[in-house]
Amino acid sequence: MSPTIPTPPQEPQDSPDGYVGLPAGRAEQRARERGWTTVRSLPPGAIITMEYRVGRLNFEVRDGRVTRAWKG
Template sequence: MAPTPAPPAEPEDSPQAYVGLPARRAEQLAGERGWSSVRSLPPGAIITMEYRVGRLNFEVADGTVVRCWKG
């Protein structure tokens, strides 16, 4: 029987570190730190809630990250 594959590891990074940064800089920094996907959303956006390993979500208002979470 084949072994169960392990999901890729997420970077050891605090989402809170991105709050207050300009959105473009936050996206660039997330890529440098190893996040495979970044999703920038306007406040109140309707989104899917599935958890994706390696994805970082930004809520962006007026070009600044106001909230950030994994998945």
């Protein structure tokens, strides 16, 4: 029997650009509904690690609204 090769996890087929301008709470709810396993809201200029995580969506939030969104 040949060894099983693991299948890499899949990310939702969803564009981060569609979250910009949304209220942070609504953006997080929508992201989870669309299959993102981790959603991270960050203040502008936050210092974060740069490792890429499949299934993670990051939001930069200013005054309660998403100003930037990116995968990983």
